[in-house]
Amino acid sequence: xxxxxxxxxxxLYIASLVIAALFLVNIYYQLHVAPGxxxxxxxxKMPKTMLTDFRDEVYTNAKGGWAAGEYIASDAKFxxxxxxxxxxxAQVKSELLQPLVGDGRTVVAIxxxxxxxxxxxxxxxxxxxxxxxxxxxxxxxxxxx
Amino acid sequence: xxxxxxxxxxxxTAVKILLTLGRLYLGGWxxxxxxxxxxxxxxxxTIFPQPVGNTPLSSQMLVTMIxxxxxxxxxxxxxxxxxxxxxxxxxxxGLVIAMPISAVVWYNAIxxxxxxxxxxxxxxxxxxxxxxxxxxxxxxxxxxxxxxxWKAKMGGLGxxxxxxxxxxTEA
Numbered sequence: 097x098x099x100x101x102x103x104x105x106x107x108l109y110i111a112s113l114v115i116a117a118l119f120l121v122n123i124y125y126q127l128h129v130a131p132g133x134x135x136x137x138x139x140x141k142m143p144k145t146m147l148t149d150f151r152d153e154v155y156t157n158a159k160g161g162w163a164a165g166e167y168i169a170s171d172a173k174f175x176x177x178x179x180x181x182x183x184x185x186a187q188v189k190s191e192l193l194q195p196l197v198g199d200g201r202t203v204v205a206i207x208x209x210x211x212x213x214x215x216x217x218x219x220x221x222x223x224x225x226x227x228x229x230x231x232x233x234x235x236x237x238x239x240x241x
Numbered sequence: 242x243x244x245x246x247x248x249x250x251x252x253x254t255a256v257k258i259l260l261t262l263g264r265l266y267l268g269g270w271x272x273x274x275x276x277x278x279x280x281x282x283x284x285x286x287t288i289f290p291q292p293v294g295n296t297p298l299s300s301q302m303l304v305t306m307i308x309x310x311x312x313x314x315x316x317x318x319x320x321x322x323x324x325x326x327x328x329x330x331x332x333x334x335g336l337v338i339a340m341p342i343s344a345v346v347w348y349n350a351i352x353x354x355x356x357x358x359x360x361x362x363x364x365x366x367x368x369x370x371x372x373x374x375x376x377x378x379x380x381x382x383x384x385x386x387x388x389x390x391w392k393a394k395m396g397g398l399g400x401x402x403x404x405x406x407x408x409x410t411e412a
Contacts, residue, residue: 099249106243109329112265116327119269127273127289140281140290142307200300201293226295 138167139229144198146229147205147222154181155190167231174234180211193217201226260380267373268326270366271339275319278312299353315342331408332377333384340374347371384412 133139138146146167153163161184168174168182181188189210197204201224209218217239225232248254277288291307294300306312318338325335350356350367359365378385 102245104243116265123273200297
């Protein structure tokens with residue numbers, strides 16, 4: 097096709113807005129739908145905020161089983177035997193001995209755990225997955241007091 | 242009555258269409274990215290979970306930027322420049338805003354996350370937003386040319402009028 101043609105500026109502008117709307121729909125699909133996010137309370141929170149909410153559920157609300165299911169990835173690496181609080185109704189109390197220490201996606205909790213009247217000083221090192229925001233590993237160090 | 246534009250189908254027209262599509266896509270991306278962040282901040286369902294990096298350095302940068310509040314500025318600017326690019330208003334300024342954001346996104350995606358294999362991936366907006374910003378700035382080069390004035394003299398308060406005049410100008 098050759099030769100000069102004419103088009104109104106308004107038509108072009110409206111066409112550009114329609115294309116922009118189509119692009120927005122596509123971008124929304126690519127970011128919201130296509131990745132197949134497993135939405136839940138762990139997602140889209142900063143690591144320390146997520147850990148704070150997780151600890152509230154486990155130690156304050158005694159919903160350790162539910163919290164573990166929602167906040168910890170199904171393939172997370174941790175020794176389940178070391179975490180008796182990860183069942184609903186567990187009466188395990190935790191008192192942070194200092195604020196949570198965060199560095200990127202690693203968060204460290206230094207706390208006093210009380211389980212069946214026995215107190216232990218525990219250091220938990222949580223690592224949070226890159227996208228999806230669930231815990232993908234926990235290392236627990238228990239003091240030998 | 243709307244102005245009529247005369248055009249002919251040639252390479253220049255095709256390039257202009259491609260650049261316009263690039264402007265619209267970059268604007269859409271910026272608008273979506275900024276909006277998603279502010280939806281989260283407002284406690285509303287988000288578009289996508291905010292990435293916090295795949296490597297320790299990337300995570301440190303992103304988490305720190307969010308925690309110190311710098312992301313509030315970045316994401317607001319993303320929305321502002323996204324709207325500028327989509328609605329074709331103040332586009333040279335919108336690109337000036339988009340450029341440093343895109344450059345940091347590129348640095349995070351490639352250098353901090355080590356994704357050198359995706360350096361030129363056309364579907365990866367972590368790099369493409371930066372390249373689009375550069376190409377679009379070249380398309381609007383005439384608006385930036387005065388920045389290269391070799392010996393620039395200071396102006397006066399009266400120059401504020403120039404801003405108002407420029408904002409009313411179609412060029």
